[in-house]
Amino acid sequence: MKDVKKNEKKIECPIEKSISLIGSKWTLMIIRTLYLNKKPMHFNEILKDLNPISSKTLSSKLKELAKSEIIVRNVIPDTPVKIQYSLTEKGKDLNGMMNAMASWSLKWNI
């Protein structure tokens, strides 16, 4: 008896596992923005930086990334309450990938 649902392929390859989690344009762009900014950011700051992303897409992608524990949503008890997003240790550990992408782009004059 199969332990996976029909049409659900069990992923064994570690590269494919990473791609399934972070392999989309806006997901990578959010990680990049938080990585380069070095400090927590408000929703509107990320939104502005990723122009022309829509609020709806950004909101959905931030939720996905928080669920994957790549980013964390911090609630600052202020009036009004402030929400900030930052990379977790797991998210910060994507610096190897970010650096590899930067090096490749510079080397090949992308």
Place this chain on the structure above:
Amino acid sequence: MKDVKKNEKKIECPIEKSISLIGSKWTLMIIRTLYLNKKPMHFNEILKDLNPISSKTLSSKLKELAKSEIIVRNVIPDTPVKIQYSLTEKGKDLNGMMNAMASWSLKWNI
């Protein structure tokens, strides 16, 4: 006078440049498949490996990757003519990124 068209943002960040070129699921998956396979592959081999990608999407993504000089389309003069795809030096040089993705996945038990 602006030297870029309306709605066309000039990209300066090397990470963003890489994301704009290869930051999509199927593009990354094609690079991964050719990277792991180590030797040229036929269209149908890639199609099978990337199940459930559609022929239309694969065809379109292969054209994009060839235009970006990340893969090369080799025509083998046989009867019938055979077409094979492989990574160029520029494409092979994405091994740093592929390895970083694999290491991250293994480290964080993705």
